[in-house]
Amino acid sequence: MNLEVRNMFERKRIEIPADAKVKVSVGPEEKFPFDISPMYEGERIRKEDMFVELGGPKQIKFELVLALPMDQVEDMKVTVVGPDLDEMTEGESYPYGMLYYIAGSKVETDLEPVIERRNHDFQNYIEGYMHLNQRYDIWVRISKNAVKKGLKSLIQIAKATMMLYKNELPFIEKIEAVYITDRNLVEKILKEIAMPIYDERDRRVETLHDEDVQEFYSCTLCQSFAPTNVCIVSPDRPSLCGAITWFDGRAAAKVDPEGPNKAVPKGELLDPIGGEYSGVNEFAKRESGGEYDRIKLHSFFEYPHTSCGCFEVIGFYIPEVDGIGWVHRGYPHLAPNGLTFSTMAGQTGGGKQIKGFLGVGIAYFRSKKFLQADGGWYRVVWMPKELKERVAKYIPEDIRDKIATEENVKTMEELKEFLKKVDHPVVKGVVRKVDGKKITEGWPEVKEEKVEAKPEVAPAQVPTAAVQPVPAVQAVSAAPMPIPAMPAFQLPMPMPSQQAAPAGIKLIIKDAKITIGKIVLKKKGEK
Secondary structure, eight states: OOOOOOOOSOOOOOOOOTTSOEEEEESOOSOOSSOBOGGGTTOOOOGGGEEEEEESTTSOEEEEEEEOOGGGOOTTEEEEESOOGGGSOTTOEEOEEEEEEEEOTTOOGGGHHHHHHHHHHHHTTBTTEEEEOOGGGOEEEEEHHHHHTTOOOHHHHHHHHHHHHHHHOTTOOEEEEEEEOOHHHHHHHIIIIIHHHHHHHHHTTTTOOGGGOSEEEEEOGGGGTOTTOOEEEBTTBOOTTSOOOHHHHHHHHHHOTTSSOOEEEOOSEEETTTTEEHHHHHHHHHHTTTSOOOOOTTOSSSSOOOBOSOOSEEEEEETTTTEEEEEETTOOSOOTTSOOHHHHHHHHTTTBOOTTEEEEOGGGGGOTTTTGGGTGGGGEEEOOHHHHHHTGGGSOHHHHTTSBOTTTOSSHHHHHHHHHHTTOHHHHOOBOTTTOOBOOOOOOOOOOOOOOOOOOOOOOOOOGGGOOOOOTTOOOOSSOOOOOOOOOOOOSSOOOOOSSOOOOOOOOOOSOOOOOOOOOOOOTTOO
16 A cells, blocks of 8 residues: 655745734844753643733634745744734733744655644743643643743744754754734634645545554653653554644654654554554553553543543543543533533543543544444534534434534433434444444333322321321322333443433323322421
């Protein structure tokens, strides 16, 4: 199989509007007002300690690396378009775009996403500067303390980052940065340049599968935040952050074999459906410090892949319907389980292997092996509308309209009714497409109890003294009524407490008249 796929989107310098506010600096910085060291990796800047926020949940944002010819890159030049730090208001958030032009005899477009991902690595070396996530999801905070110590311009951040790039990746012979806080320009570049390039990168592996290659690749960039996380990148499973595909991992390992992207021999195939390989297990055990020794790349419940913290989407098991829901970063509302993305991220992230929760990259929804061990798309019951529309063409047509969104349901009860109405596979039992095996039994049937009607009898006249008091803890009825069983599923592992209340019990009594002579209620402990 030909593993080479051409990059079709043209790489060129962006055009900066003539009327834009611009600040330019050329050449290396002599001195920085902050420390630069790996010791600052993992530094968190809380809201009360931040000077400003760049990107993040409320703003449009991106980071992008473009490989250009040598004569089109001006080494160590920084251009800031829009308000700089010294013009920003403390406590506010701003749009943010970070664009790097790179050049060198060994630089090629295959290296763009690899170098781009290292922006997360190098920027977290900067004291008082917190960088999270990747691509169109970046979230940066700058601390008040850093500003007090002399940080006054994004030029200083850019120069420090470019210095680290050239020191750590010497094949980069020239590098230039354009940092953008002008909202209109950030939006224009994201829409017209960045998103098409991200999509181009993701499409490259759609015709390549795990069985077509001899080795996978690792990514351990997130171990500063998630020490036991080991991201395994295969053709059918891109990185959790969505920024590294199998092609990207291969390119990175070639130019920096001792870096965070290493070749992982597949070894023996232990589970062709779950995607378990002996070589991956050995690598995971070594790189996680012995924390985990088994990983199944395409399983949600059995030895699932670890989750770092930069994942784009969280999958969550919904025991009430025996299905799986998905929610993406930036979705502001509660999921049907009563939890937000951030709440579930706290449960899922940190490099843990959690049954019932799973972090993935959006590109994984393109995969032909998407969670195939657990039914794939036929186990999915809910997604936000925005996410569903984005990946709609990868959802099998016969299940697409059976997956609910926030427009269809708001509560667990509404979700149950929706799934019954559309006859979703989880209701009667999911059949795994890859091997035809039925892997779930479906919902237990709830039978209605019918009470036979009896002639109404007038209550007997019984002296008051003869009436026996009713214990306070008992409910009184004409006859004991059996409670119908509700659908219940065994959760593979304990789930965090949910905000949604459990479903109530509905009793249906047909053709019956009930007459109660007298009810006496007493407080607990009262004789």
